[in-house]
Amino acid sequence: MGVMDKVARSQRAAELAESPLPLDQIVMGDCIAAMRALPAKSVDMVFADPPYNLQLGGELFRPDGSHVDAVTDDWDKFDTFAAYDAFTRAWLAEAHRILKDDGTIWVIGSYHNIFRVGAAVQDLGYWILNDIVWRKANPMPNFRGTRFTNAHETLIWASKGEKAKYTFNYRSMKTLNDELQMRSDWEFPICGGQERLKKGGVKVHPTQKPEALIYRILLACTKPGDVVLDPFFGTGTTGAVAKRLGRRWIGIERELAYIDAAAERIAAALPLDESALATMQSPRGAPKVAFGVLVENNYLTPGTVLVDAKRRHSATVRADGSLASACGASGSIHKVGATVQQAPACNGWTFWHREVDGVLEPIDRVRQTYLLATQP
Amino acid sequence: MGVMDKVARSQRAAELAESPLPLDQIVMGDCIAAMRALPAKSVDMVFADPPYNLQLGGELFRPDGSHVDAVTDDWDKFDTFAAYDAFTRAWLAEAHRILKDDGTIWVIGSYHNIFRVGAAVQDLGYWILNDIVWRKANPMPNFRGTRFTNAHETLIWASKGEKAKYTFNYRSMKTLNDELQMRSDWEFPICGGQERLKKGGVKVHPTQKPEALIYRILLACTKPGDVVLDPFFGTGTTGAVAKRLGRRWIGIERELAYIDAAAERIAAALPLDESALATMQSPRGAPKVAFGVLVENNYLTPGTVLVDAKRRHSATVRADGSLASACGASGSIHKVGATVQQAPACNGWTFWHREVDGVLEPIDRVRQTYLLATQP
DNA sequence: CCCAGCTCTGAATCGGCTG
DNA sequence: CCAGCCGATTCAGAGCTGG
Numbered sequence: 001m002g003v004m005d006k007v008a009r010s011q012r013a014a015e016l017a018e019s020p021l022p023l024d025q026i027v028m029g030d031c032i033a034a035m036r037a038l039p040a041k042s043v044d045m046v047f048a049d050p051p052y053n054l055q056l057g058g059e060l061f062r063p064d065g066s067h068v069d070a071v072t073d074d075w076d077k078f079d080t081f082a083a084y085d086a087f088t089r090a091w092l093a094e095a096h097r098i099l100k101d102d103g104t105i106w107v108i109g110s111y112h113n114i115f116r117v118g119a120a121v122q123d124l125g126y127w128i129l130n131d132i133v134w135r136k137a138n139p140m141p142n143f144r145g146t147r148f149t150n151a152h153e154t155l156i157w158a159s160k161g162e163k164a165k166y167t168f169n170y171r172s173m174k175t176l177n178d179e180l181q182m183r184s185d186w187e188f189p190i191c192g193g194q195e196r197l198k199k200g201g202v203k204v205h206p207t208q209k210p211e212a213l214i215y216r217i218l219l220a221c222t223k224p225g226d227v228v229l230d231p232f233f234g235t236g237t238t239g240a241v242a243k244r245l246g247r248r249w250i251g252i253e254r255e256l257a258y259i260d261a262a263a264e265r266i267a268a269a270l271p272l273d274e275s276a277l278a279t280m281q282s283p284r285g286a287p288k289v290a291f292g293v294l295v296e297n298n299y300l301t302p303g304t305v306l307v308d309a310k311r312r313h314s315a316t317v318r319a320d321g322s323l324a325s326a327c328g329a330s331g332s333i334h335k336v337g338a339t340v341q342q343a344p345a346c347n348g349w350t351f352w353h354r355e356v357d358g359v360l361e362p363i364d365r366v367r368q369t370y371l372l373a374t375q376p
Numbered sequence: 377m378g379v380m381d382k383v384a385r386s387q388r389a390a391e392l393a394e395s396p397l398p399l400d401q402i403v404m405g406d407c408i409a410a411m412r413a414l415p416a417k418s419v420d421m422v423f424a425d426p427p428y429n430l431q432l433g434g435e436l437f438r439p440d441g442s443h444v445d446a447v448t449d450d451w452d453k454f455d456t457f458a459a460y461d462a463f464t465r466a467w468l469a470e471a472h473r474i475l476k477d478d479g480t481i482w483v484i485g486s487y488h489n490i491f492r493v494g495a496a497v498q499d500l501g502y503w504i505l506n507d508i509v510w511r512k513a514n515p516m517p518n519f520r521g522t523r524f525t526n527a528h529e530t531l532i533w534a535s536k537g538e539k540a541k542y543t544f545n546y547r548s549m550k551t552l553n554d555e556l557q558m559r560s561d562w563e564f565p566i567c568g569g570q571e572r573l574k575k576g577g578v579k580v581h582p583t584q585k586p587e588a589l590i591y592r593i594l595l596a597c598t599k600p601g602d603v604v605l606d607p608f609f610g611t612g613t614t615g616a617v618a619k620r621l622g623r624r625w626i627g628i629e630r631e632l633a634y635i636d637a638a639a640e641r642i643a644a645a646l647p648l649d650e651s652a653l654a655t656m657q658s659p660r661g662a663p664k665v666a667f668g669v670l671v672e673n674n675y676l677t678p679g680t681v682l683v684d685a686k687r688r689h690s691a692t693v694r695a696d697g698s699l700a701s702a703c704g705a706s707g708s709i710h711k712v713g714a715t716v717q718q719a720p721a722c723n724g725w726t727f728w729h730r731e732v733d734g735v736l737e738p739i740d741r742v743r744q745t746y747l748l749a750t751q752p
Numbered sequence: 753c754c755c756a757g758c759t760c761t762g763a764a765t766c767g768g769c770t771g
Numbered sequence: 772c773c774a775g776c777c778g779a780t781t782c783a784g785a786g787c788t789g790g
Contacts, residue, residue: 051763052763052765053765054763054764054765055765056763056764056765057764057765057766058766060764060766061720061721061780062761062780062781063723063779063780063781064780064781065714065717065719065720065721065722066759066760066761068761068762068764068766069761069762070763070764071763071764076763081498081499109763110507110763110764110765111494111504111506111507111532111765112504112763112764112765114491114494114507115490115491115492115493115494115495115497115498115532116491116494116495116498117491118487118490118491118492118494118495119491119492119494119495121491122457122491122492123457128487128488129523130487130523130524130526131486131487131490131530132524133509133511133528133561135509135561136762137783137784138762138782138783138784139559139762139782139783140761140762140763140764140781140782140783141557141780141781141782141783142557142764142766142780142781143764143766143780143781144764144766144767144779144780144781145546145550145557145766145779145780145781146544146546146766146767146780147505147506147544147764147766148506148508148533148549148557148558148559148560148596149557149558149559149560149781149782150506150560150763150764150765150766151559151560151561152509152559152560152561153763154507154530156487156491157524168522168523170521170522173524174521181517181518181521181524181525182524182525183515183524183525183527183528184524184525184526184527184528185509185511185527185528185561189783189784190762190763190783190784191762192761192762192783192784192785193784193785193786194785196762196785203761203762206762206763207762207763220524503765504765505765538765541767541768546780556781556782557781557782664777664778666777708776708777708778709778710776710777710778711776711777721777721778721779722778723777723778723779723780724777724778725778725779726778726779726780
């Protein structure tokens with residue numbers, strides 16, 4: 001870290017200390033009213049998972065006769081498209097005011113609402129940078145055989161305007177994807193297992209999002225110390241991941257039950273720790289596994305020190321799946337392996353080892369473990 | 377093919393012969409004006425690949441048909457969006473008028489325009505059935521490294537209204553996908569190689585779509601002989617695939633160069649023969665067999681005891697094709713199955729089994745045997 | 753202890769025909 | 772328009788249980 005960086009960091013710490021922002025806190029109340037109370041140009045990112053306005057009809061049963069537990073909460077009900085649009089434009093306008101000029105917004109939705117959201121985003125002057133598809137590894141089937149299986153959701157990523165600057169950690173994303181550019185289609189399982197918050201065996205929130213999804217977003221489009229605002233906080237996935245990645249967060253939520261669950265969950269979250277190990281699964285179907293995926297899924301913890309078989313070289317795993325060697329080189333496992341050996345190329349999977357109970361094992365072993373756990 | 381089918385086909389042929397539709401032809405002209413000349417409720421599908429960007433070369437029309445000059449420099453962004461919206465709503469409204477009540481529309485776009493298109497689709501009363509993601513196997517990389525690789529496009533599939541019927545060949549799609557339900561994310565390569573139309577080494581059209589994409593759409597959502605309208609015909613991918621699949625088509629296109637290329641291409645396309653066109657049928661379309669018919673014809677003897685797969689419930693076949701369960705319930709195979717399970721509904725064909733040489737087989741097997749023996 | 757098999761569930765705009 | 776009946780319809784993952 002250079003001198004300028006240190007100065008910038010210390011200035012930043014001073015700013016945050018005097019900040020009127022409710023950092024790392026959950027604000028209870030209506031999202032629009034609560035956003036009005038926040039100062040202009042004060043946060044680096046808004047992540048929003050607004051109501052989808054599903055407009056579900058009657059009951060739905062599976063072929064085996066069991067009942068599908070649908071989203072029936074009042075917060076998802078709007079009388080008309082016009083009412084939904086008015087609500088959407090109101091909170092998007094507040095978000096635009098609160099964002100710093102170089103901040104970005106992420107919104108997730110399905111075909112029920114995402115087109116209305118996207119049009120509003122454009123009308124309010126935001127500039128869409130990408131739309132991202134979350135491909136669900138295990139979506140709910142279409143039980144009646146009447147349509148295609150609804151197997152994805154859509155995210156919109158936008159800056160404050162056409163000429164606005166923004167953060168995009170291109171190298172981190174490329175490293176995370178095994179030295180290929182990160183594409184606009186991402187595969188993750190839906191949120192379940194240990195990660196899914198339950199109370200008395202019942203899910204706390206009907207639409208809890210997977211941590212791996214937010215992890216990739218924060219890693220791609222924020223820097224450590226950045227402030228992320230989530231106006232539809234729910235059970236606090238954004239807060240938990242932000243804490244894990246060393247980002248600051250602000251949550252807005254109406255329902256006390258969600259707030260309680262979120263507070264408990266975030267308190268238990270440990271920065272860059274293995275706490276979420278069982279929770280995040282991986283891209284399925286791809287025979288290739290990017291090294292970054294192992295990090296993303298907590299098979300390898302950022303900060304782990306890797307060495308070669310003869311302990312002549314060492315390097316540290318970073319949060320984006322890159323390595324930083326003791327001699328200053330950084331990049332993918334292959335590139336750093338080549339650099340420290342002054343070789344033209346290197347297979348990082350077999351070159352780098354981690355120590356387990358005093359014994360060295362190649363990181364390819366971790367990949368095998370991961371594949372065994374995730375491949376059929 | 378049954379007698380009724382033959383009658384229906386011949387009626388249909390007669391209708392089409394008298395039809396005022398320009399079947400299997402390319403109409404030269406502006407898409408909105410050309411659509412106005414087509415009769416209401418006359419086509420089974422509209423497939424549309426409208427212009428993606430907002431600079432439409434001065435060919436924008438308001439809903440009233442008046443011309444909009446979109447290239448004027450002093451137009452701000454709102455005006456540009458408004459002009460695109462007006463154009464979009466105008467052609468979508470015409471498409472709604474031209475579609476039969478059980479027809480559907482497909483529109484493809486990218487994040488530049490698809491949100492505006494989707495919102496317009498909803499506002500005009502269409503009912504979105506799915507959004508489909510075309511994952512490009514070989515997308516163009518993001519050369520500047522400033523965003524995620526834009527590796528997909530989005531399609532919207534919608535019926536004419538919430539209660540409208542529509543065609544969806546569920547079994548064909550499931551068969552095409554190795555006996556798993558077809559999902560909402562489809563992977564195809566971009567159009568290239570032999571398929572890509574070129575003239576003097578230069579591609580004829582900048583956004584020619586892969587035939588495989590249209591093939592899947594027509595196979596999923598139309599029947600042989602159905603009429604498909606493409607108001608942005610370009611180089612005629614829709615026409616070539618429709619001809620190949622035994623569907624009728626109408627294309628609208630402004631540019632003579634595209635029309636020439638499309639006409640040549642479609643003339644060279646070879647229709648699949650009828651045996652290749654046969655697709656997986658849904659049991660819904662198969663001839664119905666009442667359970668009582670099996671008893672009447674001695675495929676099942678009155679007094680036979682049926683059980684469920686786990687032998688938890690049992691019932692006796694009566695002479696009139698009704699069942700009498702051990703617990704006193706009686707009625708149709710479906711009703712008794714539902715009653716003994718205390719379920720809202722039940723498919724008796726798969727629920728009830730009979731024992732043959734100590735092995736249980738569903739009574740649907742008996743129905744299959746009967747159908748094989750009695751159908752030509 | 754392990755494995756095979758069974759159960760449960762997830763942001764879902766999820767019939768058609770007859771009387 | 773509504774009630775009632777007919778009968779078609781599911782994938783992957785996690786967790787539990789019994790052998």
